[in-house]
Amino acid sequence: xxxVTQTPKFQVLKTGQSMTLQxxxxxxxxxxxxxxxxxxxxxxxxxxxxxxxxTDQGEVPNGYNVSRSTxxxxxLRLLSAAPSQTSVYFCASSSPKGLGEQYFGPGTRLTVT
Amino acid sequence: xxxxxxMEGPVTLSEExxxxxxCTYTATGYPSLFWYVQYxxxxxxxxxxxxxxxxxxxxxxxxxxxxxxxxSFHLEKGSVQVSDSAVYFCALIYNNAGxxxxxxxxxxxxxxx
Numbered sequence: 001x002x003x004v005t006q007t008p009k010f011q012v013l014k015t016g017q018s019m020t021l022q023x024x025x026x027x028x029x030x031x032x033x034x035x036x037x038x039x040x041x042x043x044x045x046x047x048x049x050x051x052x053x054x055t056d057q058g059e060v061p062n063g064y065n066v067s068r069s070t071x072x073x074x075x076l077r078l079l080s081a082a083p084s085q086t087s088v089y090f091c092a093s094s095s096p097k098g099l100g101e102q103y104f105g106p107g108t109r110l111t112v113t
Numbered sequence: 114x115x116x117x118x119x120m121e122g123p124v125t126l127s128e129e130x131x132x133x134x135x136c137t138y139t140a141t142g143y144p145s146l147f148w149y150v151q152y153x154x155x156x157x158x159x160x161x162x163x164x165x166x167x168x169x170x171x172x173x174x175x176x177x178x179x180x181x182x183x184x185s186f187h188l189e190k191g192s193v194q195v196s197d198s199a200v201y202f203c204a205l206i207y208n209n210a211g212x213x214x215x216x217x218x219x220x221x222x223x224x225x226x
Contacts, residue, residue, distance in 0.1 A: 100159075
């Protein structure tokens with residue numbers, strides 16, 4: 001099993017550009033989520049999904065879109081990047097049976113100039 | 114809403130020293146509590162968890178006891194090793210939809226030989 005994979009590992013964008021961060025998992029987990037990690041603030045939940053076709057907003061959803069067309073994939077879209085979105089982004093997946101036990105990808109480091 | 118407060122780091126210890134990282138929480142009811150660890154350049158991994166008051170979670174020599182009277186879940190280890198150098202995050206369940214988590218700000222531990 002590859003677990004949770006994320007691409008790209010690093011990305012530099014200019015303000016106003018758009019991009020999609022990819023996330024895939026091969027564990028057949030129903031739940032998937034996106035977090036951003038900023039110094040001193042821990043991880044904050046952006047969007048999450050409890051199954052294909054179902055998404056919901058987390059703590060800091062503004063500026064981000066998600067969709068969940070398959071169980072395996074959960075892409076995160078930045079429609080118009082802003083410097084405030086400079087961060088490290090983590091995707092995670094979990095099973096309803098594993099309370100709080102999330103499996104994290106290696107992260108994407110995004111810089112917006 | 115739910116929130117988690119951790120002691121700020123970095124915490125610098127010598128090998129074989131005793132470790133305590135404080136964590137307190139604010140939440141409705143009695144949420145399950147978690148400690149995650151992030152090694153350099155990697156995503157987060159679940160270290161231990163406790164699902165009800167007075168439960169003790171333990172793993173790899175680390176322990177934490179769920180104290181509802183003090184709303185705390187402090188992480189302890191009797192003898193740290195250089196390999197324990199990492200960032201430690203305390204967390205609780207974000208809401209009742211899925212396994213999404215609310216994290217504390219993280220505490221960096223550095224262990225010197």
